[in-house]
Amino acid sequence: PQPNPQVGAAVKAADRAHVFHSWSAQELIDPLAVAGAEGSYFWDYDGKRYLDFTSGLVFTNIGYQHPKVVAAIQEQAATLTTFAPAFAVEARSEAARLIAERTPGDLDKIFFTNGGAEAVENATRMARLHTGRPKILSAYRSYHGATSTAINLTGDPRRWPNDIGAAGVVHFWAPFLYRSPFHAENERQECERALQHLEDTIAFEGPGTIAAVILETIPGTAGIMTPPPGYLTGVREICDRYGIVFVLDEVMAGFGRTGKWFAADHYEVTPDLMTFAKGVNSGYVPLGGVAISSAIAETFARRPYPGGLTYSGHPLACAAAVATINVMEEEGIVEQAARIGETVLGPGLRELAERHPSVGEVRGTGVFWALELVKDRETREPLVPYNAAGTDNAPMAAFGATAKAHGLWPFINMNRTHVVPPCNVTEAEAKEGLAVLDMALSIADEHTV
Numbered sequence: 207p208q209p210n211p212q213v214g215a216a217v218k219a220a221d222r223a224h225v226f227h228s229w230s231a232q233e234l235i236d237p238l239a240v241a242g243a244e245g246s247y248f249w250d251y252d253g254k255r256y257l258d259f260t261s262g263l264v265f266t267n268i269g270y271q272h273p274k275v276v277a278a279i280q281e282q283a284a285t286l287t288t289f290a291p292a293f294a295v296e297a298r299s300e301a302a303r304l305i306a307e308r309t310p311g312d313l314d315k316i317f318f319t320n321g322g323a324e325a326v327e328n329a330t331r332m333a334r335l336h337t338g339r340p341k342i343l344s345a346y347r348s349y350h351g352a353t354s355t356a357i358n359l360t361g362d363p364r365r366w367p368n369d370i371g372a373a374g375v376v377h378f379w380a381p382f383l384y385r386s387p388f389h390a391e392n393e394r395q396e397c398e399r400a401l402q403h404l405e406d407t408i409a410f411e412g413p414g415t416i417a418a419v420i421l422e423t424i425p426g427t428a429g430i431m432t433p434p435p436g437y438l439t440g441v442r443e444i445c446d447r448y449g450i451v452f453v454l455d456e457v458m459a460g461f462g463r464t465g466k467w468f469a470a471d472h473y474e475v476t477p478d479l480m481t482f483a484k485g486v487n488s489g490y491v492p493l494g495g496v497a498i499s500s501a502i503a504e505t506f507a508r509r510p511y512p513g514g515l516t517y518s519g520h521p522l523a524c525a526a527a528v529a530t531i532n533v534m535e536e537e538g539i540v541e542q543a544a545r546i547g548e549t550v551l552g553p554g555l556r557e558l559a560e561r562h563p564s565v566g567e568v569r570g571t572g573v574f575w576a577l578e579l580v581k582d583r584e585t586r587e588p589l590v591p592y593n594a595a596g597t598d599n600a601p602m603a604a605f606g607a608t609a610k611a612h613g614l615w616p617f618i619n620m621n622r623t624h625v626v627p628p629c630n631v632t633e634a635e636a637k638e639g640l641a642v643l644d645m646a647l648s649i650a651d652e653h654t655v
């Protein structure tokens with residue numbers, strides 16, 4: 207496409223005049239006007255291209271504009287653009303079948319939503335109705351969405367301004383060895399202490415009051431903390447012991463991101479409910495959902511489920527999911543995510559960590575990696591304070607600006623950069639991104655002690 211700065215300026219002007227953006231002070235933002243995107247890249251109206259190491263908000267697992275998925279959406283639009291949720295519709299039936307075939311264990315029924323937060327809302331509602339208990343336990347280092355229950359379950363600071371003390375939400379600490387809440391020295395200790403802490407929390411809250419424990423299988427926005435071996439199976443056992451529903455949130459980690467269909471597959475754990483969104487159709491049309499175990503489905507076999515959405519299982523979104531899942535199978539995209547993680551991103555990021563004093567830790571799997579940036583490797587003091595803003599955040603802003611100037615769009619959250627390209631990022635693209643990170647980390651290094 208030909209660059210067209212004039213159109214870009216008009217797009218930007220209308221945005222600034224009328225679009226109210228998420229999570230932002232409206233006068234302090236400067237959104238880039240995007241002219242187009244393909245595969246792992248997008249470009250602006252001046253013709254500047256960026257390699258997208260964010261996959262949007264970690265959702266374009268098959269990259270932008272996959273021709274087969276675009277064609278499937280066009281075909282569905284021509285056939286049956288929309289239909290109410292109470293009917294059986296081919297695209298919806300097929301999407302549910304393909305998802306249920308891939309979810310672990312007996313998670314064989316799918317309740318569709320428009321995105322991740324609604325999936326979390328409905329999963330927690332199902333757990334409460336199934337158990338007849340009020341409370342939900344969630345981790346401090348977590349993100350579960352921005353609707354009322356989901357934002358209160360969220361552990362990160364996005365909760366604070368929204369925190370109305372939502373009834374029945376209790377937070378606990380999940381394992382994270384690098385910044386261990388349990389002062390553990392190794393993964394085994396971290397795992398044992400985290401499980402003991404969860405049991406203690408349950409004992410003191412009252413086991414009979416707790417409907418569910420919800421965890422991101424691998425927490426995403428909060429820092430891509432792969433859980434220590436044995437943690438998730440330990441949580442499963444605790445939940446079973448007390449009749450608590452175990453919910454895994456796979457909105458970010460699901461559909462190939464970790465190099466398996468679901469992150470739960472790495473840990474051989476089957477939750478009672480699993481939430482998904484994002485990668486299910488790479489966000490081409492909004493879609494999310496809850497995969498439901500047979501026991502919980504049984505609760506609503508003869509008793510109505512008191513929840514629903516006008517667009518539950520929207521045909522366009524479901525057709526996009528069917529095409530996305532089929533493309534991921536045909537093109538081996540899940541395997542590609544695993545391979546790129548093992549052979550390019552993992553080794554490449556560790557090599558960067560050796561040379562850059564600002565890198566405190568590298569962790570992740572597949573196309574789901576975090577670099578923890580620090581002022582001092584010994585003390586692990588973060589490069590910027592927790593929830594930094596304004597000038598306090600300058601070192602991370604300088605890191606980001608350098609990456610963008612060299613054509614890489616980085617994911618930044620607090621003192622971390624996440625490396626989360628599409629699952630089908632090529633080896634050459636991954637290496638191109640690593641080379642730019644190398645330059646940007648040199649800027650971060652200037653802020654180390």
Ligand code: PLP
Nearest residue numbers: 321322323349350351455457458
């Ligand atoms: N759960 C997790 C783990 C997420 O990462 C997100 C979004 O980033 C959500 C839930 C919320 O999803 P949505 O923004 O589609 O409502």
